[in-house]
Amino acid sequence: MKLVIGDKNYSSWSMRPWVLLKHFGIPFEEVMIELLQPDTKASILQYSASGKVPCLIGGDGVPVWDSLAIAETLAERFPQHAMWPRDATARARARCVSAEMHSSFGDLRSQMSMNIRASWPGRGATPGALADVARIDTLWRDCLAASGGPFLFGEFGIADAMYAPVVMRFNTYQPEISAVAQVYVARVNAHPAVAQWVEEAHRETHRIPSYDV
Secondary structure, three states, rough: EEEOEEEOOOOOOHHHHHHHHHHHOOOOOOEEOOOOOOOHHHHHOOOOOOOOOOOEOOOOOOOEEEEHHHHHHHHHOOOOOOOOOOOHHHHHHHHHHHHHEEEOOOHHHHOOOOOOOOOOOOOOOOOOHHHHHHHHHHHHHHHHHHHOOOEEOOOOOOHOOOHHHHHHHHHHHHHOHHHHHHHHHHHHOHHHHHHHHHHHHHHHHOOOHHHOO
């Protein structure tokens, strides 16, 4: 399989399936395309008609774009791995939590974009972004209380991968969050796949000035 991604420092959507594949030890070839370059869209279009990353190319050559669609596809193709919880009730909740991350939190995305190398405490703290932070904090606390941890639904899975870029944002902007959420942030940061992504983001040489201002 091939996974087409953007810069690790900036591409939150790319981070999700990459971390998932790494965690479950599923072999894949990484194709990294630098974002906001003159040839970026043309390079992505070689793999995905959407012109966006990420995109998974399976052994059958069929492209699957969109991070949540990729996660669902991986769960189908590798049922031996509990990417979704095995329990039906927990699985339904995990899907809801993941879909909410996928479709919501627009203020957080726009005001606190992912930039792993940056440190901007307090920046982007608009009422809308802080409302998104509060909702995410509540989601995390509810999931952890129900599952008992250590991750949102017990073991690391799709829901945790979906929220890993949020953890990166919290690292950068440091909004006020609950003690329970702080522990979860630390746990995700310490996860080997997440730590590898962060390490590689710091080693990248490509910079996007408009994202770094």
